[in-house]
Amino acid sequence: MKKDLSLRTVTVMRYILPLREGGSLPALAEADDDFKYVLKFRGAGHGTKMLISELLGGQIAVKLGLNVPELVFARLDVDFGRTEGDEEIQDLLKGSEGLNLGLHYLSGAIAYDPSVKIDPLLASKIVWLDAFITNIDRTFNNTNLLLWHRELWIIDNGASFYFHHSWKDFEKHALNPFPHIKNHVLLPQATKLDETDRWAKEHLSDHFFLELTRLIPDEWLQWRDTNETPEEIRHRYYLFLKTRLTHSHHFLNEARHARG
Known part of the structure; x- marks a missing residue:
């Protein structure tokens, strides 16, 4: 890696x-x-x-x-x-x-079949990821998962972070329990969410989020719906990620509840 x-x-x-x-x-x-x-x-x-x-x-x-x-x-x-x-x-x-x-481009990859069982920890990591980034688009109708060389690959995260389409009250969005998780294609197999949450908090950090948001090019941050500078917008993403990780129990409880 x-x-x-x-x-x-x-x-x-x-x-x-x-x-x-x-x-x-x-x-x-x-x-x-x-x-x-x-x-x-x-x-x-x-x-x-x-x-x-x-x-x-x-x-x-x-x-x-x-x-x-x-x-x-x-x-x-x-x-x-x-x-x-x-x-x-x-x-x-x-x-x-x-x-x-x-x-x-993953030449020869095939779409993931939801009937195929995968490792519960892998399923839990993907469910945790999508709840964390508020990705509404990894469902039975559109899995956005590929099988390539007998491994599961993640594609299409563009329907995530939907708070930035309104760009208001990011704190409220950061604490969103994300009820859309009930539609996640891998939720039935995600039996290790608590273990995943602990593991994720060991690997994600404020420093990582800071470095990550610095990757966003200035030319992608020239928005018509805000007067904020590119640096101010990056900081808003940073605060969203930091807050969401700190309060991951909100979306974790929602995922547990959705699993029934």
Whole structure:
């Protein structure tokens, strides 16, 4: 496992095909390092806030020892996509000039089948993660989990940290018990939540959260709905993470209750 949180930066060279899941129009693309990536675009849906969710959620998952495809900052040049024939995709690419986010493409991976039993501790870690980052999108209808080389991999954390869409009263959101956890695909198998909570608190820390929020690029923090500076926004994310970890019993009790 990598010791630092730094991400590589690649330049997107070739748009291969759209991956039309959901409304964010991710795409398979090739970069200048000759690897293929699933690109998440700043010009889609919830814009850079979705990219921030992917970045923070993915790096926290890695810190918890979970499998996540390598995340990279993916730069789109001004001329990229001008030859694209699909007007919707061309508009998306034009609106995504600059820094985007890519996840290493797991060639040959298959979607996780909820009927497959997995290790209870692994299931508990993923449930704990999603309750912590308030991820509403890992359900039976859309697992956002892949099986690759006989291991379970986490993808798509963009529906997390939904407090940033209103950007008000983050303390209240940080203490949210997260009732959506009742819909989590792995909740029935998550029998070691207390053990996971203790383990997570040994591995996550204020220092980690500080370093993590420093990863968010300034150009992802130029928001129209706030007058706060990029540094002030980073600090708000830091306080959210710090508060949520301190009061993890709120969402832990909710998960226990949902398990019945």
